[in-house]
Amino acid sequence: MKPTLYAHPFSSYSQKALIALYENDTAFEYRKLGTPETDAELAALWPIRRFPILVDSGRTVVEATIIIEHLQRFHPGAVALIPAAPHAALDVRTMDRFFDNYVMTPTQKLVGNALRPEADRDAYGVAEARTMLDGAYAWLDGVMAKREWAAGDDFSLADCAAAPSLFYADWAHPIAASFANLIAYRRRLLARPSFARCVDEARYFRPYFPLGAPDRD
Numbered sequence: 280m281k282p283t284l285y286a287h288p289f290s291s292y293s294q295k296a297l298i299a300l301y302e303n304d305t306a307f308e309y310r311k312l313g314t315p316e317t318d319a320e321l322a323a324l325w326p327i328r329r330f331p332i333l334v335d336s337g338r339t340v341v342e343a344t345i346i347i348e349h350l351q352r353f354h355p356g357a358v359a360l361i362p363a364a365p366h367a368a369l370d371v372r373t374m375d376r377f378f379d380n381y382v383m384t385p386t387q388k389l390v391g392n393a394l395r396p397e398a399d400r401d402a403y404g405v406a407e408a409r410t411m412l413d414g415a416y417a418w419l420d421g422v423m424a425k426r427e428w429a430a431g432d433d434f435s436l437a438d439c440a441a442a443p444s445l446f447y448a449d450w451a452h453p454i455a456a457s458f459a460n461l462i463a464y465r466r467r468l469l470a471r472p473s474f475a476r477c478v479d480e481a482r483y484f485r486p487y488f489p490l491g492a493p494d495r496d
Contacts, residue, residue: 282335282354283308284346285321289484291383291443294477295343296331298439301473303356344375347436360436371430374437377415378429382444385411389451393489412452420458427467434471442468446478451490469496 284300284307286293300307310317312330324339325332333340333349340349351361362368385408392405423429429437445465448454454461468474478496485492 280336281306281308282333283310284331284333285310285312285317285324286331287312288481290330291447292343293331294443295439296333296346297477298442298473299347299350299360301476302358302360302434305350305354305356344436347439358434360439362435371435371437374429375440378437378440378444381411381415382448386444386448386451390489409452412448416454416458416461420461423460423464438468442471442474446496450488450493
């Protein structure tokens with residue numbers, strides 16, 4: 280029986296899980312959120328109502344990182360997104376957490392703030408988020424000077440996290456031109472067929488980006 284993914288095409292964490300599925304051409308049912316029917320199904324499965332979630336053989340799997348771990352264990356494919364070697368696996372997981380916590384989280388702060396009424400906006404929190412992104416960009420630029428992919432030579436879970444994180448982060452808080460290594464890495468991610476597919480599937484929703492989607496990518 281095929282696993283079922285509840286996700287939205289424009290969601291960064293949905294894209295993270297979709298990249299893993301597309302990398303290995305894993306057969307799955309895609310329940311796209313945004314309709315009363317699918318939204319009600321999500322709420323019944325996961326009362327927190329955050330997505331993506333994966334339902335597989337009666338088991339509900341939450342959080343994109345855990346979904347990718349689940350796929351590797353129970354639906355393995357040609358691309359091993361988490362290496363078998365313990366230290367290499369820890370490197371991949373470290374970079375995965377870096378992109379989620381220090382790139383995507385501050386990006387979501389900027390986007391969420393833009394969605395608030397003017398009177399409820401958080402200028403201090405926005406400044407903190409921009410400072411965190413500047414620090415993350417600077418660190419990543421040094422790291423990517425010596426790497427093809429986020430954790431080394433092979434595409435991995437870390438790149439599944441990096442692709443949507445850097446995609447939207449650069450829209451919300453542009454990467455400085457001086458960070459040439461990071462910009463080149465972002466371009467490699469955009470050229471990866473699995474992520475290019477995610478980007479194309481989400482183009483319809485770009486006008487809804489509250490900070491204004493740039494005319495690129």
